[in-house]
Amino acid sequence: MTVDTMAAIRQTFFQECEEQLSEMETGLLAMDEGNADSETVNAVFRAVHSIKGGAGAFKLTALVQFAHTFETALDHVRSGKLAPTADVMKPMLRAADVLADLVEASRDGRDIDESSYAAVAAEVKALTAANEEEDVEEVIDFQPSVIAFEMPAIATEPEAPPLHEYLIRFVPRPELYANGNEAALIIRELSRLGSIEVSCDATAVPDLEAIEAEGAYLTWDIKLSSQEPIEAVREVFEFVDGEAEINIETDGQPGVSDADIAALLAKALGGSSASEAEAPAAEIPDAGFKAAVPQSELQANTPAEPVAAPEPAPQAAQATETPKAAAVPAQTTIRVEFDRVDRLINLVGELVINQAMLSQRVVEANLAGSSSIVIGLEELEQLTREIQESVMAIRAQPVKPLFQRMSRIVREVADATGKEVRLKTEGEATEVDKTVVERLAEPLTHMIRNAVDHGIESPEARIAAGKPPEGTIRLSAAHRSGRIVIEISDDGAGIDRPKVRASAIKKGLISPDVQLSDNDIDNLLFLPGFSTAATISSISGRGVGMDVVKRSIVALGGRIAISSRPGQGSTFSMSLPLTLAVLDGMAVSVAGQTLVVPLTAIVETLKPKKAELHGLGKDGRVMSIRNTFVPLIDVGTQLGFRDTPADPENSVAILVETDGGTRNALLVDSIQDQRQVVIKSLETNYGTVAGIAAATILGDGRVALILDVDALLTSSFDNLRSDDLRYGTGG
Amino acid sequence: MTQTILTVDDSRTMRDMLRMALAEAGYNVLQAEDGVHGLEVLQTATPDVIVTDINMPKMDGFGLIEAVRKDSRYRRVPILVLTTESDAAKKLRAKEAGATGWIVKPFEPTKLIAAIRRVAA
Numbered sequence: 001m002t003v004d005t006m007a008a009i010r011q012t013f014f015q016e017c018e019e020q021l022s023e024m025e026t027g028l029l030a031m032d033e034g035n036a037d038s039e040t041v042n043a044v045f046r047a048v049h050s051i052k053g054g055a056g057a058f059k060l061t062a063l064v065q066f067a068h069t070f071e072t073a074l075d076h077v078r079s080g081k082l083a084p085t086a087d088v089m090k091p092m093l094r095a096a097d098v099l100a101d102l103v104e105a106s107r108d109g110r111d112i113d114e115s116s117y118a119a120v121a122a123e124v125k126a127l128t129a130a131n132e133e134e135d136v137e138e139v140i141d142f143q144p145s146v147i148a149f150e151m152p153a154i155a156t157e158p159e160a161p162p163l164h165e166y167l168i169r170f171v172p173r174p175e176l177y178a179n180g181n182e183a184a185l186i187i188r189e190l191s192r193l194g195s196i197e198v199s200c201d202a203t204a205v206p207d208l209e210a211i212e213a214e215g216a217y218l219t220w221d222i223k224l225s226s227q228e229p230i231e232a233v234r235e236v237f238e239f240v241d242g243e244a245e246i247n248i249e250t251d252g253q254p255g256v257s258d259a260d261i262a263a264l265l266a267k268a269l270g271g272s273s274a275s276e277a278e279a280p281a282a283e284i285p286d287a288g289f290k291a292a293v294p295q296s297e298l299q300a301n302t303p304a305e306p307v308a309a310p311e312p313a314p315q316a317a318q319a320t321e322t323p324k325a326a327a328v329p330a331q332t333t334i335r336v337e338f339d340r341v342d343r344l345i346n347l348v349g350e351l352v353i354n355q356a357m358l359s360q361r362v363v364e365a366n367l368a369g370s371s372s373i374v375i376g377l378e379e380l381e382q383l384t385r386e387i388q389e390s391v392m393a394i395r396a397q398p399v400k401p402l403f404q405r406m407s408r409i410v411r412e413v414a415d416a417t418g419k420e421v422r423l424k425t426e427g428e429a430t431e432v433d434k435t436v437v438e439r440l441a442e443p444l445t446h447m448i449r450n451a452v453d454h455g456i457e458s459p460e461a462r463i464a465a466g467k468p469p470e471g472t473i474r475l476s477a478a479h480r481s482g483r484i485v486i487e488i489s490d491d492g493a494g495i496d497r498p499k500v501r502a503s504a505i506k507k508g509l510i511s512p513d514v515q516l517s518d519n520d521i522d523n524l525l526f527l528p529g530f531s532t533a534a535t536i537s538s539i540s541g542r543g544v545g546m547d548v549v550k551r552s553i554v555a556l557g558g559r560i561a562i563s564s565r566p567g568q569g570s571t572f573s574m575s576l577p578l579t580l581a582v583l584d585g586m587a588v589s590v591a592g593q594t595l596v597v598p599l600t601a602i603v604e605t606l607k608p609k610k611a612e613l614h615g616l617g618k619d620g621r622v623m624s625i626r627n628t629f630v631p632l633i634d635v636g637t638q639l640g641f642r643d644t645p646a647d648p649e650n651s652v653a654i655l656v657e658t659d660g661g662t663r664n665a666l667l668v669d670s671i672q673d674q675r676q677v678v679i680k681s682l683e684t685n686y687g688t689v690a691g692i693a694a695a696t697i698l699g700d701g702r703v704a705l706i707l708d709v710d711a712l713l714t715s716s717f718d719n720l721r722s723d724d725l726r727y728g729t730g731g
Numbered sequence: 732m733t734q735t736i737l738t739v740d741d742s743r744t745m746r747d748m749l750r751m752a753l754a755e756a757g758y759n760v761l762q763a764e765d766g767v768h769g770l771e772v773l774q775t776a777t778p779d780v781i782v783t784d785i786n787m788p789k790m791d792g793f794g795l796i797e798a799v800r801k802d803s804r805y806r807r808v809p810i811l812v813l814t815t816e817s818d819a820a821k822k823l824r825a826k827e828a829g830a831t832g833w834i835v836k837p838f839e840p841t842k843l844i845a846a847i848r849r850v851a852a
Binding site: 005009015046052054180182185189236239242243 | 741742743744745747748751786787788806807808809810815826829830831832833836837846848849850851852
């Protein structure tokens with residue numbers, strides 16, 4: 001096999017390892033939850049077993065050895081010798097982490113110091129040591145054999161070793177044929193070892209009417225002259241050991257081999273004597289058949305003797321019929337380079353813009369709605385959307401691998417802090433764009449660390465609070481109105497608001513006399529500079545605060561919100577777009593500009609009436625909508641398009657909702673339409689603008705800005721605050 | 732005459748290795764991912780030798796061998812099982828199910844081919 005093909009298989013192996021590790025983790029977690037049904041345990045066993053098998057082929061000794069230890073323990077669970085109790089599952093889960101590390105190290109060609117995981121290995125070994133000694137032997141016995149793909153054929157020693165003379169008596173029993181072996185093939189194989197003379201004793205063949213179609217009636221005597229040692233001769237009989245009487249004499253010495261003993265034993269047990277054991281169906285009872293022939297000749301001879309062969313060798317018949325290029329079962333997946341998918345996505349983006357331009361031209365041409373061009377264009381629009389969705393689906397990935405990584409984080413942090421924590425995950429099959437999944441890893445890790453480190457209390461504190469000693473963290477994902485919502489909730493102590501407030505005052509982030517709602521205090525956690533060395537331990541540390549978490553979520557077009565109840569725990573809820581490439585938006589006009597409001601944020605649109613409008617503070621305004629007051633934000637002045645506020649009665653109010661459930665009304669001049677726009681990053685091409693998420697290209701070729709509703713609201717409140725206006729942000 | 736080998740293994744790595752070793756030796760290779768899939772392939776093709784793994788989802792190697800032996804077309808087709816380590820108990824169990832022989836994983840291509848040659852007409 002060439003180096004290239006080996007490299008390709010190696011790559012496959014590591015990809016497969018990823019899948020198997022994921023399967024293993026899922027199964028182990030299910031076992032840990034108490035669902036140790038045989039299907040689950042088998043799946044975990046198989047995963048580890050497969051990793052070991054592949055690793056052996058690539059001489060990854062450390063990986064093979066550890067996988068073997070792990071597999072042995074799993075086998076004990078599988079066979080019921082070991083109950084998957086919490087005490088057993090803990091080391092198992094740790095072993096899973098080590099296995100994952102070893103796979104990663106092997107893939108990157110790194111060596112892992114054995115001492116770093118010796119403790120875990122010993123722990124896992126200890127699980128099985130109690131009820132088994134044979135495994136110890138097996139571990140020693142098992143040596144990953146070297147795989148030599150370019151190895152030449154075996155018998156090529158330059159110096160000719162002495163010639164041995166073997167006298168072999170070979171008496172097949174019916175089982176030999178029943179299991180698909182064939183005396184002729186074994187003799188053929190012997191002929192490869194040297195020159196042979198074969199004689200067949202067919203005296204035991206009964207009369208035709210007495211022949212049993214599947215009986216075995218022949219005795220073969222074979223004289224073999226070979227340079228090969230007796231082991232090579234025995235190896236030929238390896239598969240039929242126990243299915244035939246085999247006696248090998250070497251150089252005139254009667255050989256007492258294992259095979260003989262086995263044959264004798266089998267004979268004694270089966271009660272079969274030479275008189276009844278005999279002639280195989282597919283064999284040729286040709287007593288005169290003597291051969292000192294090369295195998296090819298023998299092969300040719302064998303089927304050419306139809307005498308008393310009640311059942312001709314079926315394999316031979318089939319071989320000739322076998323279609324040469326039978327179809328290979330189809331693969332269900334293909335691997336495509338990520339670049340190609342990206343290029344496709346970009347092209348589809350261009351297509352969407354182009355289609356929008358075409359629509360615009362058609363509108364300008366003033367064609368009747370029933371004209372074939374208009375109808376054709378509608379179909380094109382539909383198709384474009386479908387293509388786009390299909391392309392997006394290629395990039396969509398389930399969040400499962402991401403969630404699985406988190407369970408490891410939970411284990412590690414829980415171990416380091418002496419806490420007992422269980423991670424429960426939901427909605428792992430929820431799919432989201434690959435980039436979103438990738439970029440979520442860092443903030444999610446940080447939040448999970450936080451939840452264990454700061455959220456969950458120590459077992460003692462939990463017991464004192466009347467809770468079970470083991471804390472629970474829930475990690476869930478779900479699709480909700482075109483976005484993915486990820487929630488992390490713990491059943492810990494909740495946010496200590498007085499402490500957070502005091503800490504924020506101490507750090508000069510808020511003034512001591514400011515009045516804040518609970519929600520406001522919770523949100524202080526997201527302020528830059530809040531999480532400093534004083535509040536973060538070495539675990540949550542790494543110098544990343546919640547402000548960084550928030551920034552990375554916002555950078556993904558997402559939002560994050562906290563809710564917390566003292567003594568009962570906290571929930572962090574993130575809502576993210578499913579894709580970073582397109583967006584459904586409402587195109588609106590503001591001071592002669594076209595802006596796009598993301599559709600996901602919009603609740604409804606209204607025409608404000610005079611009676612509904614109220615002033616608040618110096619130039620703040622609120623609007624009364626079904627008996628609740630909602631802040632009215634003039635987009636035109638907010639973004640600096642004009643200085644004088646718009647007349648609300650000649651404008652349209654768009655009611656938007658943020659992640660925290662806060663509602664606000666955005667005041668725009670008019671609504672143009674609802675459309676799908678291709679997101680073009682403003683940061684890459686221009687720079688960050690407060691209140692603007694990105695830009696897009698319109699049908700007429702002009703650039704329109706996409707509003708960042710949350711940021712717009714935040715900046716508007718900053719203005720209000722600077723006017724010394726205070727009210728809670730709850731709507 | 733090109734002989735056709737059906738390999739049944741749930742591991743993609745192992746399937747790839749089997750395919751390459753067998754193709755290199757000039758065999759025509761069919762592949763299946765588990766016992767059930769293996770039986771499906773046997774509906775449409777008639778391999779000269781079946782090489783199967785033991786530990787597989789849906790239907791394991793033992794189940795496959797038993798099912799194949801029950802099929803009158805395949806009563807005598809040689810079946811080799813892939814086993815890791817030289818596990819005597821597993822070999823015995825495979826023999827009882829009707830296996831012809833076995834190949835120890837990780838295998839050397841030469842050994843694999845030799846084992847196939849020993850059972851394939």
